[in-house]
Amino acid sequence: MNKAAYKNGVEACRAGFERLKAGKPEHPAHIGLPSSKITPGTVSVEAGFDRGYLKKSRQIHIHLIDEINSYRKRLKSDSSTNLTRFTQVLKKSEQKDFEIQYLHDLTQKIIAQNLQLVERVRTLELELKSYRNVQKIQSEP
Template sequence: MSFGNGTSKGLSTCEEALQRLLVGKPTVPEHVGLDLSKLTASIVSLEAGFDRGYLKKSRKAHLPLLAQVEAVRAEASKGTGSLSSKQIRQMERQLAALEKALSIAEMQRNKVLAQNMKLWQRVRELERSMADSRSGRSSNVDPVLRNNNGMAFTPA
């Protein structure tokens, strides 16, 4: 049986099935959430209500539809297809963990920078104090230093 546009009813049914698969609204429960990189002519045939072997390369009328199925599968295999929700959730968890690690690293960096600034200021004060004591001027900075054990000593 042929329609006025030269396509058979079965081919038209397969084209409709392919469109349902592409928009993610298949009628066959097994095809719900189908990864388009796994799309085959047999899946389209089953979605249309036929057996797996309905679409054949030997039928010239089927070739455009088969080429379209192959193009969709190739495009999805390149990584331009949609990711599964499981993959998206996993990537979101990884992103959250990386953001947390970054936040911790930034806090540690800021703490170390603050400590370094305090140490640099203290060194500058001590240098000024030593320069003042050599030149005979008095200084407001206490010249007593402490070693690693906490023992006080006066620089020579």
């Protein structure tokens, strides 16, 4: 093959790579292909060549192969960042759920104590009524 054919092949592969990144492949097997699955082999097939067309041993292909691999690394990095962010949000949510449960339990405990105190006051008021030597104190308005 002459250099012009190699150049056209690389240009076809670059166009295929751009279609795959945009999610608009022409090859039926690549429809719905996740971006993380884009490899030099899939780019070659999308461009109309066999899977092994793009090779690191071909000087003219190295730059495109590096771009494809760099794109995959970026996606993996973004994915891992999103996973880390999701994990942090999930952990924070679990902490808030624990805090809500703790506060709910504490509220129930305080309500129970208040009911016990109200009952104790009622009991003491009834006991006071039974004493004849106790006079009511009028509170001033």
